[in-house]
Amino acid sequence: xxxxxxILVPTTPHVEGxxxxxxxxxxxxxxxxxxxxxxxxxxxxxxxxxxLTQKQVSVLWLVDDHPDIAQTGLAKRMRMxxxxxxxxxxxxQKRGFLVRGKSKTDGRKQTLNLTDEGRQALxxxxxxxxxxxxxxxxxxxxxxxEMLIEMLSRIHE
Amino acid sequence: xxxxxxILVPTTPHVEGxxxxxxxxxxxxxxxxxxxxxxxxxxxxxxxxxxLTQKQVSVLWLVDDHPDIAQTGLAKRMRMxxxxxxxxxxxxQKRGFLVRGKSKTDGRKQTLNLTDEGRQALxxxxxxxxxxxxxxxxxxxxxxxEMLIEMLSRIHE
DNA sequence: AATTATTGTATGTTAGACTAACTATCTACA
DNA sequence: TGTAGATAGTTAGTCTAACATACAATAATT
Numbered sequence: 001x002x003x004x005x006x007i008l009v010p011t012t013p014h015v016e017g018x019x020x021x022x023x024x025x026x027x028x029x030x031x032x033x034x035x036x037x038x039x040x041x042x043x044x045x046x047x048x049x050x051x052l053t054q055k056q057v058s059v060l061w062l063v064d065d066h067p068d069i070a071q072t073g074l075a076k077r078m079r080m081x082x083x084x085x086x087x088x089x090x091x092x093q094k095r096g097f098l099v100r101g102k103s104k105t106d107g108r109k110q111t112l113n114l115t116d117e118g119r120q121a122l123x124x125x126x127x128x129x130x131x132x133x134x135x136x137x138x139x140x141x142x143x144x145x146e147m148l149i150e151m152l153s154r155i156h157e
Numbered sequence: 158x159x160x161x162x163x164i165l166v167p168t169t170p171h172v173e174g175x176x177x178x179x180x181x182x183x184x185x186x187x188x189x190x191x192x193x194x195x196x197x198x199x200x201x202x203x204x205x206x207x208x209l210t211q212k213q214v215s216v217l218w219l220v221d222d223h224p225d226i227a228q229t230g231l232a233k234r235m236r237m238x239x240x241x242x243x244x245x246x247x248x249x250q251k252r253g254f255l256v257r258g259k260s261k262t263d264g265r266k267q268t269l270n271l272t273d274e275g276r277q278a279l280x281x282x283x284x285x286x287x288x289x290x291x292x293x294x295x296x297x298x299x300x301x302x303e304m305l306i307e308m309l310s311r312i313h314e
Numbered sequence: 315a316a317t318t319a320t321t322g323t324a325t326g327t328t329a330g331a332c333t334a335a336c337t338a339t340c341t342a343c344a
Numbered sequence: 345t346g347t348a349g350a351t352a353g354t355t356a357g358t359c360t361a362a363c364a365t366a367c368a369a370t371a372a373t374t
Contacts, residue, residue: 024218027286028293029196031306033211034313036193037236039186040362053329054190061181072352079194084331086354091329108339108352129184136185139311149188151305154296156191197331210360229321241362243323248360257322265321265370 032155039136046132052125055088060114060122063098068111070103079156097121189312196293203289209282216245217271217279220255225268227260236313254278 024030043054052060055078062077063069075085089112092098097118103109114122137145181187200211209217212235219234220226232242246269249255254275260266271279294302 024215024222026306027290028302028306028309029200029211029286029289030215031309031313032189032193032196033215034236035309036189037362038313039189041236043186044362054186055330058181058187058190065181070352079191079198080330081332082353083333083355084329087330103352106340106352110353129186132186133184136312140308144308145185147304148308149183149185151297151301151308152185152188152192155293156188156195194331201332212361227321237361238363239322240324240364244361263321263371267322 042135043132046128046135047125050121050124050128052121056092057122057125057129059088059092060097060118060125063112064114064119064122067113068101068103070106070109070111072109074112092118199292200289203285203292204282207278207281207285209278212245213249214279214282214286216249217254217275217282220269221271221276221279224270225258225260227263227266227268229266231269249275 040054047053047057058078059074062074066073071085071089072082074080074089075082078085080088089098089100093100095117096115098112098114101111101113103111140148197211204210204214215235216231219231223230228239228242228246231237231246232239235242237245246255246257250257252274253272255269255271258268258270260268297305
């Protein structure tokens with residue numbers, strides 16, 4: 001009495017009397033979302049000890065690369081709005097990973113800089129990132145990685 | 158005394174005469190996230206009238222493609238857990254786009270099917286998707302689109 | 315028949331994205 | 345120069361989504 005077992009390969013074409021646009025599988029956006037989801041999931045697994053999200057690591061990294069950067073500078077680089085940036089900065093500051101200071105050149109701006117703890121966290125994060133990237137890049141040849149990055153850059157500029 | 162003016166449209170390449178971001182630019186995950194963000198943003202713009210998210214459209218689409226699908230079936234296809242799936246289904250049901258029914262083959266399962274309204278919403282969504290995809294694919298040649306989809310599939314399986 | 319797995323549900327937490335309103339500061343120009 | 349508008353940061357509130365946990369009902373396995 002064994003059932004057909006209902007194997008479900010997600011990337012399988014659905015048959016059915018097809019209409020309009022075609023299959024959802026031909027939609028680039030669909031694949032970007034799925035790839036992002038898979039990447040995000042693996043990331044949080046890899047970072048479960050560090051308790052850092054992708055966004056948080058990116059912010060730490062960018063602040064380290066650009067001492068005294070202002071929140072709007074960060075926001076521009078990461079394509080976030082000010083409010084979202086605030087929330088992330090607040091979280092990182094609450095954990096003592098970075099500090100806000102006053103800008104000497106512009107009274108509206110604040111400077112962001114990592115604390116020693118932040119630098120330490122970033123160092124650990126970079127190790128984890130390496131592992132994460134290895135998982136990601138294991139699917140591709142070197143040339144393909146370059147190509148993928150280049151293509152993705154065309155989307156986000 | 159006119160400054161370079163520093164226009165910053167979110168989806169515009171950031172020029173700024175400065176430093177490159179550093180090695181973070183070689184991180185595939187970083188680009189996936191940025192590309193996802195840009196895509197998501199354009200999607201919500203395109204869909205602001207319809208008030209549908211990527212997830213919701215995907216669910217409508219998949220339910221349409223697979224009548225009587227159960228929530229777990231959806232969850233597998235979209236790589237979501239049951240709780241998240243529930244939340245999305247609830248939202249769509251509340252708006253009258255789909256209905257839950259009882260499965261005849263498995264008392265635990267429920268069937269999902271679009272209502273006429275749901276089908277209508279999906280039809281509108283597909284038009285908008287076409288526009289959205291055009292925006293996305295305009296950056297690529299046909300061959301490149303295939304390549305991109307294939308590469309992204311390697312990530313999400 | 316008893317145990318285990320699956321499915322849907324309910325609840326609560328968290329991150330992140332966005333809007334709107336507000337203050338302080340800076341810039342541009344009439 | 346004075347003022348109107350732009351920019352930077354903040355706060356508050358809303359929304360989507362992901363995840364964890366717990367529970368009840370049903371199926372499958374032993």
